Amino acid sequence: MKIGFISTEGGAVVSIPQMREGAEAAVEYVNKNGGGIGGRPIELVVCKQQEEPTSATKCANDLVEKKVAAVLSPGTSQGSAIVPIVAGAGIPYVTLNGVSAVELTSPDAAALSAGLPGTITAMATAAKSKNMKTFTIFASDGGGMGAMINAMGVPIFQGAGVELKVVPIALGVPDPTPLVTSGLSTKPEGVSVIADAATCTSVYKAIQVTDPNVQKVFIPVCLDPNVTEIIGMDAVAGSIGVTATDYLSDKPDSVLYRSIIQAYAPKTAVTGAASSGYQVLMALVRxxxxxxxxxxxxxxxxxxxxxxxxxxxxxxxxxxxxxxxAAPQMASICSSQMLIGEINDQGVPVNLQVTG
Incomplete structure (x- = not known):
């Protein structure tokens, strides 16, 4: 039985083969131990796209031609190119992290993770747990994201007893320091960044210069090793991390995850992007x-x-x-829950609690 998998690989800006490696490890385990889906072994049909519309559209068309039973994506910025083609062929699209409007609202899509609403709720919970009264989110403003985060976030934070301010950061700003300095001028008790890895890096660098002691809440993108190596682990460890993955605990499901990655993808880090490929594949099986x-x-x-x-x-x-x-206004979202926990000296949230 063919299951399509759209992998972000080979792009000049972004390439994350670990996502595919995690999914391939999960397929090996399931086929050897669980009988695949409905007793039928899974044939993972991988298509690599470069996070731009041409290659993403080609992948969607290729997978439709190959008559896959479902299309999986750990997460991509190209959902608006992929979903209409896949859904138009009657094929369900399953993503771990929905970003585009069509991934969050299409009747043919399932976005397994809590996405933006869950992330904001987790941030508000984290702020409340630290007795913060004021909080600032620096938001990458592509596609009106800043306004969306403001509209969604203010009432969520208000419900937690925290005043939220959202500072939009225009895409491609070479130096966000003036915006960061302005955003920190009101002396918020906590800050976070919702953006791509490059913006995470530049904003957190500016935060470290302007107010290094402000409490921080990190989303998974901003905990990518490429980010933390530049901003320094001193700026990260001890902060609160928001995540959808329990990498390191002794819970049976986390132990199973680590054992599968170590057995079938031994060169791949268990605390990296492999988890998202693993999770979306295993979630479909379940x-x-x-x-x-x-x-x-x-x-x-x-x-x-x-x-x-x-x-x-x-x-x-x-x-x-x-x-x-889970989220009535976004019918494709399948969960309202995320995890928060203190970030250890490896940049991984631990001692996790469920929020949402």
Missing amino acids: ASSGIQGDVTSASIKQSLKTTKNVEMPAGGGITFSCDGS
Whole structure:
């Protein structure tokens, strides 16, 4: 049975082969130990795209031609190019991290992780846990993201008793220091950045210069080693991290994750991007476990739409339900939950608690 996997690889700006390696490790394990989906072994059909529309569109068309039963993506900025083609062929699209509007609202898409609403809720929970009263988010402003975060975030933070200010950072700003200095002029008790890795790096560098002691909350993108190596682990360790993955605990599901990566992708770091490929593949397997008879695009889609409280693989207790109940305004989002925990000296959140 063919399952498509769109991998972000080979681009001049971004290439994350670890996502594919995590998914391939999961497939090997499932085929050898779990019987695939509905007793049928999984054939992972990988297509590599470079995070730009041409290659993403080509991947979507290629996977439709190869008659895959579902298309998986750990996360991409190219959902608006991929989903209409895949959905138009009646094939369900499953992503771990939905970004584009079509990934969050299409009836043919399932976004397993809590995404932006869950991330903001986790930030507000973190701020409340540290008794903060004021908080500033520096938000990359592509596609009106700053306004969206403001509209969504202010009431969520208000509910936690925290006043939120959102500072938009225009895409491609060579030096955000003036914006950061302005954003910190009101002396917020906590800050975070919602942006791509490059913007994370430049904004956190400016924060370290302007107010190095302000409390910080980091999203997964900003904990990428490429970011933390530049801003320095001193700026990161001891802060709060938001994540959807329990990499290091002794919970059985996390132990299983580490053992599978170590067995089938031994050169791949367990605390890196491999987790997202692993999670999206294993989540599909779990959500499809009740399929009787033929495993088809239609039966997978139906199985996804009826999932309730399925445990996210290596998710530290997060569950997902793809029946539209998690975020009514964004029917494709399958969970409202994220994890928060203190970041250790390796840049990994630990001692995690579920939020949302």
